Amino acid sequence: VGLNVEIRPCRLEECPAVLRLWERADAVPSATDDVEVLERIVAGRPDCLLLAVQGKQIVGTVIAGWDGWRGHIYRLVVVPELRRQGLGRRLVSEAEERLRRLGVRRIALTVVGDDERAAPFWDAMAKDGYVRDWSAVRYTKNV
Numbered sequence: 001v002g003l004n005v006e007i008r009p010c011r012l013e014e015c016p017a018v019l020r021l022w023e024r025a026d027a028v029p030s031a032t033d034d035v036e037v038l039e040r041i042v043a044g045r046p047d048c049l050l051l052a053v054q055g056k057q058i059v060g061t062v063i064a065g066w067d068g069w070r071g072h073i074y075r076l077v078v079v080p081e082l083r084r085q086g087l088g089r090r091l092v093s094e095a096e097e098r099l100r101r102l103g104v105r106r107i108a109l110t111v112v113g114d115d116e117r118a119a120p121f122w123d124a125m126a127k128d129g130y131v132r133d134w135s136a137v138r139y140t141k142n143v
């Protein structure tokens, strides 16, 4: 990408800015969008939350979770003004690389099926090996 964007782990003090970015980028809100949760994951393993940074601006995020069984990708977000320039793809590949180093052998992720950005993006990632699983149904509970 000719964007001069660096991808690196999130720092503790950047967590509030990450939440603001998600709001601004119109990411689907979730029950876990709060500073304490983000600080906890960053304190646990900083490269679990990766940021794309341009100058001093945070311009993208991805969460690369690992529970010892599967790798999970969450909160892949790119600011609206930098979309369609390959940054989403770069964030995924960086997340993947770091998960692989931890020993992850299978990655799973869920997207809102009728979102006009998420599914087309992940369908385009088929060439990177991401297969749409029509047989899966997700259950969730806020506890």
Ligand SMILES: CC(C)(COP(=O)(O)OP(=O)(O)OC[C@H]1O[C@@H](n2cnc3c(N)ncnc32)[C@H](O)[C@@H]1OP(=O)(O)O)[C@@H](O)C(=O)NCCC(=O)NCCS
Pocket: 025, 026, 027, 028, 074, 075, 076, 077, 078, 079, 082, 083, 084, 085, 086, 087, 088, 089, 090, 110, 111, 112, 115, 116, 117, 118, 120, 121, 122, 124, 125
């Ligand atoms: C999804 C998202 C992260 C994609 O980021 P991005 O930087 O624009 O993605 P890329 O530029 O790497 O796109 C790679 C390919 O995906 C496909 N793609 C991406 N966005 C698309 C869209 N809105 N419509 C159709 N295809 C799309 C294209 O094939 C694209 O390649 P191309 O631009 O050469 O045609 C971004 O749109 C976003 O932040 N959306 C809001 C949050 C969200 O929905 N996140 C996904 C949930 S995990």
